[in-house]
Amino acid sequence: GRGGEELARAVRAWRLGGATGLSVLEEEWTVEGEARARARAALEAAWEEDERPFLRARGNRWTVVGADRQLRLDRDGLWWPYRREEGHWTPVGGPARDPATALAVAEGDTGQEGREGPEKA
DSSP states (O other): OOOHHHHHHHHHHHHHHHHHHHHHHHOOOOOOHHHHHHHHHHHHHHSOTTTOOOEEEETTEEEETTSSEEEEEOTTSOEEEEEEETTEEEEOSOOBSSHHHHHHHHHTOSSOTTOOSOOOO
16 A cells, blocks of 8 residues: 555645546656657757756656756656655646646746646647
């Protein structure tokens, strides 16, 4: 079973995105081929070169180096904001089409923290 904190993170992920939100929390997968190319293009287009955060990629997770912020990519190409809280990566908002938008939510800069559902186009 899940411990109390782990259960709280799972409930939060579910509330933010249902089964997909829970999958993003629990499953790490390798982004390959066309999905990898799309992810890389989205990351490059999201910020001006001099404003782009330094991100360390591992599987479908991009962690901001030197910060407790992370982006996670789901299998539909949406970005999920995460923040390290009490030593654990925790979902802090619903999915966004744009990685910069998701990262702003993770940084708490948008007033959108904790909002549910996908970003509207």
